[in-house]
Amino acid sequence: MKIEHFKPGRWRQRLQYRSFEPAPVNHDWHWDDPQINVLLEAANRALGELNAFSLIVPDIDLFIEMHVVKEAQTSSRIEGTQTGIDEAVLPEEQIKPEKRDDWREVRNYIDAVNYAIAELRTLPLSNRLLRQTHAILLRGARGQHKQPGEFRSSQNWIGGSSLADAAFIPPHHEGLADYMGELEAFWHNPAIAVPHLIRIAISHYQFETIHPFLDGNGRIGRLLVPLYLVSHGVLAKPSLYLSDFFERNRGSYYDALTRVRVSGDLVHWVRFFLKGVAETASKGRDTFGKILALRNDVEQRILSLGKRAPNARATLNLLYRRPVVSAADLAQQLGVSAPTAQALLKDLIRLGVLIEITGQMRGRLYEFEAYLDLFVS
Known part of the structure; x- marks a missing residue:
């Protein structure tokens, strides 16, 4: 027809x-x-x-x-x-x-x-x-x-x-x-x-x-x-x-x-x-092109973390799936202690990868803002 x-x-x-x-x-x-x-x-x-x-x-x-x-x-x-x-x-x-x-x-x-x-x-x-x-x-x-x-x-x-x-x-x-x-x-x-x-x-x-x-x-x-x-x-x-x-x-x-x-x-x-x-x-x-460019940029930043870089890279893999995370989630998903999870979050905030979005309230959440922004427009 x-x-x-x-x-x-x-x-x-x-x-x-x-x-x-x-x-x-x-x-x-x-x-x-x-x-x-x-x-x-x-x-x-x-x-x-x-x-x-x-x-x-x-x-x-x-x-x-x-x-x-x-x-x-x-x-x-x-x-x-x-x-x-x-x-x-x-x-x-x-x-x-x-x-x-x-x-x-x-x-x-x-x-x-x-x-x-x-x-x-x-x-x-x-x-x-x-x-x-x-x-x-x-x-x-x-x-x-x-x-x-x-x-x-x-x-x-x-x-x-x-x-x-x-x-x-x-x-x-x-x-x-x-x-x-x-x-x-x-x-x-x-x-x-x-x-x-x-x-x-x-x-x-x-x-x-x-x-x-x-x-x-x-x-x-x-x-x-x-x-x-x-x-x-x-x-x-x-x-x-x-x-x-x-x-x-x-x-x-x-x-x-x-x-x-x-x-x-x-x-x-x-x-x-x-x-x-x-x-x-x-x-x-x-x-996808922007995601790969962002991934390369972030990977370069975490190289400065030395021995902590592998855990930071594992954290990023979690964030690509769900770009908002808490310290408790991170500790559970990576199988690390609470202090280690908190240290990872502080490192990623210092490197400009994460921001804290709950106003310092209890149960703080951290957002991979640059990644999430790619899906907002």
Whole structure:
């Protein structure tokens, strides 16, 4: 099917509303629009440059963890949470009680991402994996009573306060198994010649249109992108997350999805998606470059510590995963005494690596500010 000729589906009359029943996507796709070819080439080039860091940088997993934190914070912010990335890396006891619900949603997303990526080592991308990831996403959070880990068994809607004034009503729940089964088949169909970035662009649109869960569809749908790319070997590590691009272009993001459903304008959506991949991959590549420059700078500074340098280097490896630490955490993680941990923190403060962020209060916390700042912008 030509992307330009896409018919997105049909409206089906229910008792008191009409639900949108999407057209299948598990078939070959081609297009005439030359701009898609140009954008696809740029996106693949940027993605390859980003992936190169995963292949050549030692200990790349140290830095991937903060990319996951950034994604969790940004994807959750699209859904209305107010947790900053500086708060997302703090322990729960340091979060104000009135902000802990938002904090838990972000931390659940981090756990969900890490779980899903780990499962991909032994399982293919599947609806089962998405459901299991969804269960973790809603665990103990505001959506915990909305069928966590299960496709919905009732009608949902987008926008408005009820079905009567909804902006969009996804397909009826009776057809969810077929719709999601067809989408899963599309992810793995070897009989069709569709580039991976086109396949996942169409898949993200289809997932969000099906809206298979009662809650968490946006977050799971955005997470589907890196899961697909890692599952198919396009990325060696989960280093591409589009939530930042979607959040900064939120109006355009929702408009592009709506245009497909209303008028079948899949070309506009695919262009928007490919631009997002190219921009996000380039930004991720630049961030990795800045991380390596910072790492080299800090490594040079700690050489002055002589015999204490190995422990300082081990401390840095902890900070790359979680850039806020307490003396007690450091002592436990490194297996050193409390006085040794305190001495390490003092050394790193003196070298300008750490700052104390709790105002000399009990249970002081120390932040790797220059590193955290790379993920704030």
